[in-house]
Amino acid sequence: MTVSEKLNQSIRDIPDFPKPGIIFKDITPVLSNPSLVKEIVDWFAEKAKEQDIDVIVGVESRGFLFGMLIAERLGIPFVPVRKEGKLPYKTVKHAYSLEYGSASMEIHEDALKPGQRVMIHDDLLATGGTAEAAAILVEKLGAVACNFTFLIELGFLEGRLKLKSHNESIHSIVSF
Numbered sequence: 001m002t003v004s005e006k007l008n009q010s011i012r013d014i015p016d017f018p019k020p021g022i023i024f025k026d027i028t029p030v031l032s033n034p035s036l037v038k039e040i041v042d043w044f045a046e047k048a049k050e051q052d053i054d055v056i057v058g059v060e061s062r063g064f065l066f067g068m069l070i071a072e073r074l075g076i077p078f079v080p081v082r083k084e085g086k087l088p089y090k091t092v093k094h095a096y097s098l099e100y101g102s103a104s105m106e107i108h109e110d111a112l113k114p115g116q117r118v119m120i121h122d123d124l125l126a127t128g129g130t131a132e133a134a135a136i137l138v139e140k141l142g143a144v145a146c147n148f149t150f151l152i153e154l155g156f157l158e159g160r161l162k163l164k165s166h167n168e169s170i171h172s173i174v175s176f
């Protein structure tokens with residue numbers, strides 16, 4: 001079985017969470033499967049190598065899970081993008097909307113150096129607002145959003161279209 005087939009079988013659909021009408025893609029069963037976790041990290045690490053990435057930027061909260069593992073695997077830094085008010089040092093901020101609400105994201109102002117090649121990672125691409133906010137924060141610090149990686153893409157929400165103006169290199173392991 002391919003990593004995509006294995007991941008597809010491990011995702012649990014939770015209807016009406018966190019709001020009526022949303023089918024939530026629960027990845028916690030994936031986290032309980034260490035051999036699948038390793039294959040997934042391998043898959044993302046390959047995408048990072050293809051683009052000569054210097055830094056992994058992971059998006060709160062589920063983007064931290066694999067983002068940190070990918071960075072550790074490659075021996076490169078991990079930088080968190082967090083929801084407003086969570087990062088302790090000076091930040092730059094960007095407000096955006098998502099599938100079930102709105103939010104504002106922040107990054108530490110000294111987290112990236114100008115010109116650094118960044119891979120933006122999250123568990124899931126829905127409307128693309130969150131990943132685009134991360135790309136805008138990366139660009140505000142003068143770094144380069146070289147690619148985007150996700151475990152899951154909800155293709156029908158067309159988040160990809162939002163990200164394309166930042167970079168066309170957008171990779172998801174499974175798409176619905």
Ligand SMILES: O=P(O)(O)OC[C@H]1O[C@H](OP(=O)(O)OP(=O)(O)O)[C@H](O)[C@@H]1O
Pocket residue numbers: 059060061062063097098099100122123124125126127128129130131159
């Ligand atoms: O493409 P978008 O429409 O912006 O949506 C995708 C975002 O939504 C989810 O996070 P959520 O807001 O549930 O936060 P959490 O990871 O902290 O639970 C998901 O993990 C992405 O970060």
Ligand SMILES: Nc1ncnc2[nH]cnc12
Pocket residue numbers: 022023024025026099100124126
């Ligand atoms: N349907 C969904 N499942 C999990 N995370 C999400 N983030 C936005 N939409 C989501």
